[in-house]
Amino acid sequence: MPKLKIEDLDKIAVQQQRKMNVREGAGRAKITVHMGTCGIAAGARTIMTAFLQEIETNNVTDVIVTTSACAGLCSREPMATVELVGQAPVKYVDLTDEKARKIFKEHIVAGKFVQAYALSIGSERIQ
């Protein structure tokens, strides 16, 4: 197989143009993976890779994955916050690849949060 070239983005750019109209006001759900030093050392990159893979394999177009810094609860990393539009954010702790995939299927796709892995519902307050 020939090596990939930057020009191979041509096809992707055109496809996106077409999709853009469909997902206007995009973002039914937002996943924030906490990527502080503590998060990264505990495996945050694996968690984010799992979410990105799930998005790709399930062909989901209305979920945004983003990163944030340390949330101040280093001992419970890796952590991620899942927020569905119109609902309170849910903070998940002590994540693994499998847990992240389960959260994706049950919370993001099916809309029912995974109580067993959740720390709290709502946003942290920083004084």
Added chain:
Amino acid sequence: MEDLSLHILDIAENSINAGATLIDIVIREQKTQDMLTLEIRDNGTGMDDATVVSTRNPFYTTRTTRRIGLGLPLLEEATRAADGMLEIVSRTGAGTDIRATFRLSHIDRKPLGDMAATIVMLVAGNPDINFTYRHEHESETFTFSTKEIRLKYPGLDFNSPETLSFIRDYIREYTASFS
């Protein structure tokens, strides 16, 4: 941190928090000098001399959610374990340049790890920042730049699964033969 690509992800997160819009990551493998250099340069807010000194102290952080900051001390530890050193060059308003060196063949030198995953994380989390990744391996040089891609494809959605998997596969293919 298990490998150097995770350290790079961590240090680049500092750059992002310092408001950088441009982050250059350079990896240089010099077999003849038995040296591995990592460089992370940004155009963020930079630091004054006193702050530069305190970043080496694990009990220093700019964060208000906790009281310690281990990113740079951990990287410094990793360089020292492999006969290397950490240099921090910064000026207020002029960005920061972090340079970490290692003895390439040192038994305690951490492996480089998955650079493709690190770059994908950075781009996915910060699609509006320009990232450049240059990897010099003996006589070969691999360069990846989201700035160049942005110029060529204005309006490309960097945070889409298709773009991100392209970036991952592209970097993997070209750096597969590197250390």
